[in-house]
Amino acid sequence: MTHGDGTRDEGGRTGRSAVPPGRHAVVVGGGLAGVTAALTLADAGVRVTLLEGRPRLGGLAFSFRRGELTVDNGQHVYLRCCTAYRWFLDRVGGAHLAPLQERLDVPVVDLDRPEGRRLGRLRRDALPVPLHLGRSLATYPHLSLADRARVGRAALALKGLDPADPALDARNFGAWLTAHGQSARAVEALWDLVGVATLNATAGDSSLALAAMVFRTGLLSEPGAADIGWASVPLGELHDRLAREALDAVGARLRLRARVTSVTRAADGGWDVGLPGESLHADAVVLAVPQREAHGLLPDGALDDPGRLLEIGTAPILNIHVVYDRRVLTVPFLTTLGGPVQWLFDRTAASGLREGQYLALSQSTAQDEIDTPVAALRARYLPELERLLPRARGARVEDFFVTREREATFAPAPGVGRLRPGPRTKAPGLCLAGAWTATGWPATMESAVRSGVGAAGAALAALGRSRAMLPDFLGEAA
Numbered sequence: 001m002t003h004g005d006g007t008r009d010e011g012g013r014t015g016r017s018a019v020p021p022g023r024h025a026v027v028v029g030g031g032l033a034g035v036t037a038a039l040t041l042a043d044a045g046v047r048v049t050l051l052e053g054r055p056r057l058g059g060l061a062f063s064f065r066r067g068e069l070t071v072d073n074g075q076h077v078y079l080r081c082c083t084a085y086r087w088f089l090d091r092v093g094g095a096h097l098a099p100l101q102e103r104l105d106v107p108v109v110d111l112d113r114p115e116g117r118r119l120g121r122l123r124r125d126a127l128p129v130p131l132h133l134g135r136s137l138a139t140y141p142h143l144s145l146a147d148r149a150r151v152g153r154a155a156l157a158l159k160g161l162d163p164a165d166p167a168l169d170a171r172n173f174g175a176w177l178t179a180h181g182q183s184a185r186a187v188e189a190l191w192d193l194v195g196v197a198t199l200n201a202t203a204g205d206s207s208l209a210l211a212a213m214v215f216r217t218g219l220l221s222e223p224g225a226a227d228i229g230w231a232s233v234p235l236g237e238l239h240d241r242l243a244r245e246a247l248d249a250v251g252a253r254l255r256l257r258a259r260v261t262s263v264t265r266a267a268d269g270g271w272d273v274g275l276p277g278e279s280l281h282a283d284a285v286v287l288a289v290p291q292r293e294a295h296g297l298l299p300d301g302a303l304d305d306p307g308r309l310l311e312i313g314t315a316p317i318l319n320i321h322v323v324y325d326r327r328v329l330t331v332p333f334l335t336t337l338g339g340p341v342q343w344l345f346d347r348t349a350a351s352g353l354r355e356g357q358y359l360a361l362s363q364s365t366a367q368d369e370i371d372t373p374v375a376a377l378r379a380r381y382l383p384e385l386e387r388l389l390p391r392a393r394g395a396r397v398e399d400f401f402v403t404r405e406r407e408a409t410f411a412p413a414p415g416v417g418r419l420r421p422g423p424r425t426k427a428p429g430l431c432l433a434g435a436w437t438a439t440g441w442p443a444t445m446e447s448a449v450r451s452g453v454g455a456a457g458a459a460l461a462a463l464g465r466s467r468a469m470l471p472d473f474l475g476e477a478a
């Protein structure tokens, strides 16, 4: 609710009139990190301009039209433990449009069994940690009894690790699993099943620190931490339309198709943000762009070793979209073993499709297939879907297309932690945000939102403003 004097009282969060707007912050980049930074600064009473190079907000998590369908560039999920992204959903008024499962329940189909297909489930009970997963693990059919016991022991060992310990950053998660008695099958059927989807890397390519963060927070913190949520509407509804409305409601100025070409020190100690043919003056700047763009825009001296940004690798995600003339999948989503299909989601209702069924296959760690022609992907995946879904046999394929994100995430390789800078730079008032910055999280929506709040906090400090109204999920890190 907005009062005539400019104060808002949604949950007592904002009191803009308490701090007269005067100083100006420019946020560059309208992905989740930049939108979050802009909202947070505006909530704190700062005059904000958000500049986004594309004609829409949402960055790497967006939607587009294809005939009657509204398609997401990639299926996105989050977990109940993603407190920052859940704050974002609340903040833009979209929480009800991306509901969480009541209780973790992941169907896992193994296609490679002598008897054909076999369904297992990863679920939780209403018991305290770690017992909440005990029954599910004890009955998980895709692991031998011995493997199940060893998985339990490794999980407890993981719980004893501190993901913030810098020594863990350089260590390899795959090697750690082997040292803790995990068989190749346990890695495939459990650790990579979860890890590939959340880290966008196999265990052998992942930093132990990031893996420990994911597994400890998701599976070993609160019983409901790993309950899964996903958008029941196109992502653009949340990250673009509702985000624009929220920015507008708090008085933040948004400019789309505004590609920033330079950020230079102004004579008065502030910043000149260059756009083609013009320049905006700012007292503080948040650069919420991918690491390569940040490297190109940062002025000399802003980071001790800016070359490190270019050492952060990236990893692709491929989404394969199939529209059938009838319903072939009877659950909202599932994941598979023993074939190339990773996670499969029913996007029919969200896309606006009125007849038939629209499935999205989310294929992480897609290095081998990111450039494969559509025809070859079609020849490979349609038979796989028939193997997985008996109802697909004989169903007509109305549409088949792919979306390729070559730089979907940063690569969570061992050692990446030391390359990720925090929100503050050495240039006063110039701050960094982005899922790739040092949030402790892998490249996720959660990391992006956390980074946006962290950068807003750093910018507020530089502006001499109170950080009292920052959302509190960052604790001291803000």
Ligand SMILES: Cc1cc2nc3c(=O)[nH]c(=O)nc-3n(C[C@H](O)[C@H](O)[C@H](O)COP(=O)(O)OP(=O)(O)OC[C@H]3O[C@@H](n4cnc5c(N)ncnc54)[C@H](O)[C@@H]3O)c2cc1C
Binding pocket: 028, 029, 030, 031, 032, 033, 034, 051, 052, 053, 054, 057, 058, 059, 060, 061, 073, 074, 075, 076, 077, 078, 258, 259, 260, 261, 288, 289, 290, 293, 317, 318, 319, 405, 407, 408, 409, 433, 434, 435, 436, 443, 444, 445, 446, 448
């Ligand atoms: C296919 C796919 C699937 C994914 N699945 C999941 C998932 O299931 N769960 C999850 O949590 N995360 C997932 N992610 C990761 C998640 O989408 C990202 O981590 C997050 O959206 C990154 O947000 P960001 O704001 O840090 O960066 P970005 O989204 O990259 O935003 C940066 C913005 O800066 C703009 N920009 C760049 N240069 C300039 C410039 N010079 N001037 C102005 N603007 C500029 C860009 O146009 C862009 O909008 C997935 C990503 C992809 C691609």
